[in-house]
Amino acid sequence: MKNMLRFSALGLCLAFSLMLAACGNKEAEQRTAFIAFLQTRVLDKPGLRVPKPTEEEKASFGDYAAHYAVIADFNEGMNKSVSQPMGEVVAKGALRSIGDLATRRDDLKAAKEGLAGLRTALDQQLSKADAARAQLKQPEDLKQVYDKAYEKTVSAPAATFKEVFPALATTFDGALAVGDYLQKNKSKIQISGSSVTVTDPAVQAELNKMLQDLNSQSAAINAAQRKMQAMVRGS
Template sequence: MVWLRACVTGVAMVSMLLLTACVNKEPQERVAFVQLLQARMSSAALTPIGKLSKPEKEAIGDYADAYEVITEFQDSLAQAALPLREVLSVETIRSVGEIVERKAGFEAARKTLADSAAKVQDARAKADKARGSLTLPPDLAPVYDGVYDEAVTAPAAELMEAASKMDAVARDALGVADFVAAHAADIQFVDGQTRVATPTLQQELNLRLQGLNAQSDGLEQARATLQQAVGGAPAAP
């Protein structure tokens, strides 16, 4: 019985030694996470930031949750941006006749733009809430916040701005379509050409078209933003 008790005691002591020998991997995981974030920050293609590989996920341990706050937002951003590529095709205009023909398309475009903008706002709010709940070490927080600003804050603002520019195009195009409809007797389309009955009416139409043309640079900027938001896939020409 004494011998048995000694064996049991020995097993307990071995267990204690094994528990004591457990290594705290957090410092190494934190260093790996900082290095990963710095590598992503210096990348020429920060948006999208990219998924973690299996070795990367293992290397950063529990910090993978903080990384996924960013990638989950970017997945949502890409989904919100995707329908806007169809809006770009609608907003690529070559004539007054096309504007009139696409009136319903411009109305639908404004609804799509509003829906996508709302989704971006929701995704940004969700990401900001998740970021606020993270408790990061002092040496990690500034690095993480830098990447967060580049991969979440800035892309959200850029897509919202792109949607606003595209909405302005759709709004002004609808203004042209309504103007033409209001003067249907004096504005006609013959062999692809627009014929206006009076110089005064022509001047009023030209002013509206000039305002629409002035937004072409903004539309191209929006196209570039959408290409980046959906991962570089080509947008509608």
């Protein structure tokens, strides 16, 4: 009987060891699948790509599916709270003629206020993603690939957006300043479409300088937008 008990205990230990080995192999397979997904579907693709895994793919990642959710959730949140609203802000602040500088000051003020809200939203999304990432426990081989994917899909887009914000804010400030100057000197300035007539040489000189500054600020926005487009498209 004692021999049988010892045999049973030995068999239990053996079964437990096999179970541990099986669990270890499962984790390795899940990690391999996740690394392959990040490498081939995110890093090897040009531009900003955050593909949605299929249910089968998520199952193959095991617990690492939650690691990808950190990246996916950031991009979804950024699209909803930053990218899409930014289009509305830019449209509201768009100027088609010098006359708009005088007549659409309320739109410009609203655009500037909206821009401040977008900056706050982006900071919140990035802070949330960074905090979630800091809690992740990853083997070194996965961490090396994940860090590159996180940089490409989270850190770099956030940094590029942050470059656009100051350029837009400066442009809105410049446009508002010109609008205020036009209003202040409206008795000396006549605007008809794109044509401007100024009766005071000193006012004309100051207005020309302000408009030149505004044009240079617009160039900074265009440069930031080109950088953003290059990041998204990968070219």
